[in-house]
Amino acid sequence: MLQLVVGQLLNGVIVGTLYAIIALGVTLTFGITGIVNFALGAFMMLGAYFTWYFSDGLGIPYPLAVVLATLAIALVGLVADQVLFRFTRNNLINGLIVSIGLISVIVAIVLMVWTTTPQNMHYVLPGVFRVGGVIVPKMKAVVFGVLLLVILFTYAALTRTWAGRAAYAYAQNPEAAALMGVRTKVLQAGVAAYSAALAGLGGGLYASLYSITPEIGAGYILKGVEAAILAGIGSVMGSFAGGIIIGVAEGVGSIFLPSAYNDAYGLVFLVLILLFKPAGLFAVSSR
Amino acid sequence: MLELDRIDVHYAKNHVLKGVSLNIREGEVVSLVGSNAAGKTTTLRTIMGLKACTAGTIRFAGASLEGQATDQRVAGGIVLVPEGRQVFPRFTVSENLLMGAYHRRDRNRLDDDLDKAYAMFPRLAERRGQKAGSMSGGEQQMLAIARGLLSRPRCLLLDEPTLGLAPRIVDEISLTIRKLAEQGLTVLLAEQNAGMALAVADRAYVLETGRVSLEGTGAELAGNEAVRRNYLDN
Ligand SMILES: Nc1ncnc2c1ncn2[C@@H]1O[C@H](COP(=O)(O)OP(=O)(O)OP(=O)(O)O)[C@@H](O)[C@H]1O
Numbered sequence: 097m098l099q100l101v102v103g104q105l106l107n108g109v110i111v112g113t114l115y116a117i118i119a120l121g122v123t124l125t126f127g128i129t130g131i132v133n134f135a136l137g138a139f140m141m142l143g144a145y146f147t148w149y150f151s152d153g154l155g156i157p158y159p160l161a162v163v164l165a166t167l168a169i170a171l172v173g174l175v176a177d178q179v180l181f182r183f184t185r186n187n188l189i190n191g192l193i194v195s196i197g198l199i200s201v202i203v204a205i206v207l208m209v210w211t212t213t214p215q216n217m218h219y220v221l222p223g224v225f226r227v228g229g230v231i232v233p234k235m236k237a238v239v240f241g242v243l244l245l246v247i248l249f250t251y252a253a254l255t256r257t258w259a260g261r262a263a264y265a266y267a268q269n270p271e272a273a274a275l276m277g278v279r280t281k282v283l284q285a286g287v288a289a290y291s292a293a294l295a296g297l298g299g300g301l302y303a304s305l306y307s308i309t310p311e312i313g314a315g316y317i318l319k320g321v322e323a324a325i326l327a328g329i330g331s332v333m334g335s336f337a338g339g340i341i342i343g344v345a346e347g348v349g350s351i352f353l354p355s356a357y358n359d360a361y362g363l364v365f366l367v368l369i370l371l372f373k374p375a376g377l378f379a380v381s382s383r
Numbered sequence: 384m385l386e387l388d389r390i391d392v393h394y395a396k397n398h399v400l401k402g403v404s405l406n407i408r409e410g411e412v413v414s415l416v417g418s419n420a421a422g423k424t425t426t427l428r429t430i431m432g433l434k435a436c437t438a439g440t441i442r443f444a445g446a447s448l449e450g451q452a453t454d455q456r457v458a459g460g461i462v463l464v465p466e467g468r469q470v471f472p473r474f475t476v477s478e479n480l481l482m483g484a485y486h487r488r489d490r491n492r493l494d495d496d497l498d499k500a501y502a503m504f505p506r507l508a509e510r511r512g513q514k515a516g517s518m519s520g521g522e523q524q525m526l527a528i529a530r531g532l533l534s535r536p537r538c539l540l541l542d543e544p545t546l547g548l549a550p551r552i553v554d555e556i557s558l559t560i561r562k563l564a565e566q567g568l569t570v571l572l573a574e575q576n577a578g579m580a581l582a583v584a585d586r587a588y589v590l591e592t593g594r595v596s597l598e599g600t601g602a603e604l605a606g607n608e609a610v611r612r613n614y615l616d617n
């Protein structure tokens with residue numbers, strides 16, 4: 097029993113970092129463009145397909161395939177931002193409508209090209225680690241490590257580079273940031289592309305672990321948004337913690353409760369936390 | 384150095400500035416005095432390119448600013464310390480000051496500039512690690528001005544720096560403006576507090592519902608009958 101719980105805990109942590117990388121994109125996009133970009137889930141799904149196609153279709157080595165897919169999704173995100181989301185700045189409702197439209201388009205195209213048949217990538221990194229009685233597949237450990245590094249990198253970039261500081265300043269007071277000479281349009285486009293890249297990377301890593309279908313984006317964006325809200329929008333490390341909390345709540349919840357309702361556990365948890373901390377667990381107070 | 388020539392500005396159909404012309408010469412402190420809703424903030428925002436004018440031209444150091452985005456105007460040396468201070472609340476004092484230097488090429492070598500700012504505003508030096516959002520209004524105003532100076536302005540625009548502050552702090556800010564002027568900085572000061580604004584200014588304009596109604600030296604306007612009646616006596 098203990099082994100099962102620990103195993104599910106670890107699984108939850110790994111799925112949770114995937115939620116976290118989406119949550120980070122959600123939080124960054126919201127902070128800078130004022131909308132929740134639900135299409136980040138579709139970008140993640142597209143990243144998974146691209147990686148699978150680059151790797152198993154074109155024979156590109158997996159790590160390079162992930163990098164290429166991430167860059168491709170950054171470009172998709174940039175184009176979507178300039179063609180569509182640019183017109184929805186700070187308008188949640190319009191952002192939502194455009195997101196939903198974009199999701200349908202992306203899903204329809206993927207269905208057309210790759211059908212509904214789940215795709216499974218070759219085993220990138222077979223083998224497991226045994227720690228005590230617990231078994232951790234090596235690839236899962238790698239995915240966790242890479243995502244953790246990217247999240248830490250993002251945090252460092254936001255606090256220690258000029259571009260990052262400009263983004264953080266803009267999130268606090270857009271007009272004051274403009275008065276410091278921040279090129280606000282470039283910043284918005286850059287953050288939109290970076291958030292898409294995060295989702296694409298999440299998808300690329302996902303592809304090495306699980307089956308790819310056109311629907312995977314929906315679940316991940318839902319959890320990503322939950323994690324971002326749970327953490328308190330605007331907190332980078334909070335997104336990470338939020339993702340892991342939801343992943344673990346699901347993983348452990350499914351042992352004791354029917355796993356058919358898996359998606360609900362994180363949500364219940366979210367509601368409970370918001371009841372006690374309405375601004376989120378790691379909300380950055382402005383005072 | 385900064386010239387506004389018959390500027391018109393609209394908010395939708397609301398005609399807010401009606402042919403405003405100002406001329407600020409290099410090294411001058413010029414005040415723009417006017418009551419609520421006269422259009423002072425709109426004038427400064429238009430100079431910064433935050434708001435577009437519907438007619439007229441703005442020239443800075445001889446060149447038209449037309450088509451220049453805000454960041455280009457900042458890079459050119461026009462810096463606005465906005466109404467309501469607008470410090471970055473979650474940044475510390477020193478992080479706020481650093482943001483002021485964001486557009487500068489030499490932004491990675493700011494030790495001297497920071498020392499100068501702290502020397503000018505000792506209260507900020509004591510609080511350099513404090514989050515700006517937790518400071519008092521007066522301290523935030525000092526910080527906003529110091530941050531503006533870190534942008535290395537050639538012409539500094541100040542929008543109601545004394546609003547809501549105690550008389551002692553108002554005096555401190557007047558003193559600061561005079562000090563900056565002595566160092567050769569060009570200043571355009573928008574104020575409702577006409578007493579203070581006319582006292583520090585070399586010249587001043589009175590703005591009334593979007594039109595310049597009077598102009599003259601600070602002393603002339605302070606002695607003007609209409610100005611005394613409308614802006615100075617309470
Ligand atoms: N964003 C805006 N949208 C619509 N109207 C605006 C906007 N900003 C200002 N106005 C209008 O323009 C006019 C001038 O406003 P402005 O803020 O320039 O006045 P002000 O002289 O700075 O006043 P105060 O001393 O109260 O700051 C006012 O009638 C105001 O209602």
Ligand SMILES: [Mg+2]
Pocket residue numbers: 423424425466542543
């Ligand atoms: Mg004003």
